[in-house]
Amino acid sequence: MAKHLEEHELDSVSVYDGGLLKVWRDTVRLPDGSEAWREYIKHPGAVAVIARNAGGNLVLVRQFRYPLRLALLEVPAGKIDPGEAPLPCAQRELREETGYVARDWTYLGLIHTCVAYSSERIELFLAENLEQVGASLDEGEFLDVVELPIRDALSAVWDGGITDSKTICAMMWVQRLFGAHC
Amino acid sequence: MAKHLEEHELDSVSVYDGGLLKVWRDTVRLPDGSEAWREYIKHPGAVAVIARNAGGNLVLVRQFRYPLRLALLEVPAGKIDPGEAPLPCAQRELREETGYVARDWTYLGLIHTCVAYSSERIELFLAENLEQVGASLDEGEFLDVVELPIRDALSAVWDGGITDSKTICAMMWVQRLFGAHC
Numbered sequence: 001m002a003k004h005l006e007e008h009e010l011d012s013v014s015v016y017d018g019g020l021l022k023v024w025r026d027t028v029r030l031p032d033g034s035e036a037w038r039e040y041i042k043h044p045g046a047v048a049v050i051a052r053n054a055g056g057n058l059v060l061v062r063q064f065r066y067p068l069r070l071a072l073l074e075v076p077a078g079k080i081d082p083g084e085a086p087l088p089c090a091q092r093e094l095r096e097e098t099g100y101v102a103r104d105w106t107y108l109g110l111i112h113t114c115v116a117y118s119s120e121r122i123e124l125f126l127a128e129n130l131e132q133v134g135a136s137l138d139e140g141e142f143l144d145v146v147e148l149p150i151r152d153a154l155s156a157v158w159d160g161g162i163t164d165s166k167t168i169c170a171m172m173w174v175q176r177l178f179g180a181h182c
Numbered sequence: 183m184a185k186h187l188e189e190h191e192l193d194s195v196s197v198y199d200g201g202l203l204k205v206w207r208d209t210v211r212l213p214d215g216s217e218a219w220r221e222y223i224k225h226p227g228a229v230a231v232i233a234r235n236a237g238g239n240l241v242l243v244r245q246f247r248y249p250l251r252l253a254l255l256e257v258p259a260g261k262i263d264p265g266e267a268p269l270p271c272a273q274r275e276l277r278e279e280t281g282y283v284a285r286d287w288t289y290l291g292l293i294h295t296c297v298a299y300s301s302e303r304i305e306l307f308l309a310e311n312l313e314q315v316g317a318s319l320d321e322g323e324f325l326d327v328v329e330l331p332i333r334d335a336l337s338a339v340w341d342g343g344i345t346d347s348k349t350i351c352a353m354m355w356v357q358r359l360f361g362a363h364c
Contacts, residue, residue, distance in 0.1 A: 002244060002326070005244065006253070007248050018207065019219065020299060021221050025201075032324070036322045037201065041299075042249075064187040072294065110345050111350065112346050112347060113295055114296040115249065117223075142212065157354065158358070163293060163294045165296070165304075168293065169347055171354065172351075172354040175357070176340070
């Protein structure tokens, strides 16, 4: 379908192997036969969770995002550990960040967050029938759990209260799944 | 509002200064007084454009995204040049990528694409009353212009045809602005 757009790897070099960020610089063959370089982050993948509590509210987290120097309202989310499958990762992240376990899980879809310079892909899940068992944050992780009526979370997309892209993507699903009831 | 979540910079070091990616590693003071490091990309910012043509179709682009080794369907978008304001950047990117100029521009909102490890912010605009004047792609840039009924673009969010996060965010705006008419 898009053969005429494809770029082919000629060479791949690790140029920065940080504690968090793994940067690669590849030489590629462009569709017109010429050569170019592509610099990008190899990312292990992540998950995000739309969690809806018994009262029909969304369970969100407010977290300081240092690269932006801002605290943002987001759906619970996190990176996949080596060897971990997306669903167990989603269950782990929801529990660690919010203290909730969910009886019902539904896979919703895939989001590519940062297509120009990262291989990151986020698998989005819906978690329902929640039970509170107590959060257990990673060391050095600080966040507020914010339980918000769906109507307020949707408004926050329009008034700038929610700007995180994975969370806006999640809100589009929320609107589809629950928008008629709020 | 979120003082108790704030992290404060103690030291900031450029650890990778690539052709595209500028990686920094900062030492920070966490809310509990302990120290940690934060590794992230400093990004100049970007724009994205919802362009709606005379027939009411959306003007999208299909582009090979090397970090993912996939061709993705996206709203026209691009990085802000040094000293450039967001609106002129949006006008430039729309014209370069699709050949369209627009008489009417509306600012919609802000998207943070990659909050865990990049300072990137995308300003989202709506462009209407389009006129085709011919595209002028950057050297080494290859893409297809795809004009799609709004209904099809919205379906693509649900069936995996659109996975790019800024484009899904844009589709949520499209649904709000034009969803009733499709």
